[in-house]
Amino acid sequence: MSATEWLTADWPAPERVRTLTTSRQGGVSPAPFDSLNLGDHVGDAPENVAANRALVAQHLPAEPTWLVQVHGSRVVAAETVDSLTDADASFTRTANVVCTVMTADCLPILLCDRAGTVVGAAHAGWRGLCNGVVEATVTAMRQPGAQLMAWLGPAIGPDAFEVGTEVRDAFMAADPRSAQAFSMIDDDKYLADIYLLARLRLAGLGIDEVYGGDCCTVIERGRFFSYRRDGRTGRMASMIWLED
Numbered sequence: 001m002s003a004t005e006w007l008t009a010d011w012p013a014p015e016r017v018r019t020l021t022t023s024r025q026g027g028v029s030p031a032p033f034d035s036l037n038l039g040d041h042v043g044d045a046p047e048n049v050a051a052n053r054a055l056v057a058q059h060l061p062a063e064p065t066w067l068v069q070v071h072g073s074r075v076v077a078a079e080t081v082d083s084l085t086d087a088d089a090s091f092t093r094t095a096n097v098v099c100t101v102m103t104a105d106c107l108p109i110l111l112c113d114r115a116g117t118v119v120g121a122a123h124a125g126w127r128g129l130c131n132g133v134v135e136a137t138v139t140a141m142r143q144p145g146a147q148l149m150a151w152l153g154p155a156i157g158p159d160a161f162e163v164g165t166e167v168r169d170a171f172m173a174a175d176p177r178s179a180q181a182f183s184m185i186d187d188d189k190y191l192a193d194i195y196l197l198a199r200l201r202l203a204g205l206g207i208d209e210v211y212g213g214d215c216c217t218v219i220e221r222g223r224f225f226s227y228r229r230d231g232r233t234g235r236m237a238s239m240i241w242l243e244d
Helices: 046-057 126-130 133-141 165-174 176-181 194-204
Strands: 017-021 075-077 089-092 099-103 107-113 119-124 148-152 162-164 182-186 189-192 210-212 236-242
Touching: 017 107, 075 133, 089 099, 089 133, 099 107, 099 119, 107 133, 107 194, 107 236, 119 126, 119 133, 119 236, 126 133, 126 165, 126 194, 133 194, 148 194, 162 165, 165 176, 165 189, 176 182, 176 194, 194 210
Parallel strands: 075 089, 148 210
Antiparallel strands: 017 236, 089 119, 099 236, 107 119, 107 148, 162 189, 182 189
């Protein structure tokens, strides 16, 4: 299966800014990791993960910079990443260095500046998003928000993301405007719109040029991995880099 099954960001980025987001299709892993699982921490055979990563690398200028994601807000320069780097976002100004985040319901956010001089990728689960991973990534990129644009990759959709009161309270404590992203189901359960929560955070940074945010990893079973739906499952990757 070819990379035509995967996604690229639909946004007006400079030509040298390149992106790729894998789907669950196109790899060698058996169920429940079928088939293009890129996560080396989910129970899939290491040789299958290595083969899948090699398949993806064929479409990139260099090996992706794989982070050890911990649902935090640490951001690192992608060119400094090794196999033991704990972080949830990376950025680079160096050509052919591939910023990479893995997801299976959490929100991948890709960022670039209008001049095509810096790119970044953030893994925004609700904890990371609430605790400032987007703000930390933008700070590391050292560009004013008005000069940046963002693309929201495939994540759990607003009709599938059920959360408790503690999640809403955490977002509300940081920004009361977050109330609009929650719909009450009953006294202590809400449906949350992680795409809207991200857009609010981006807007707060002056980033109004935001694209994507129209997938649902839970509902689109044949296309995406979903931890919320399946529990034991694989991981997709969202990548961004600067061409020479």
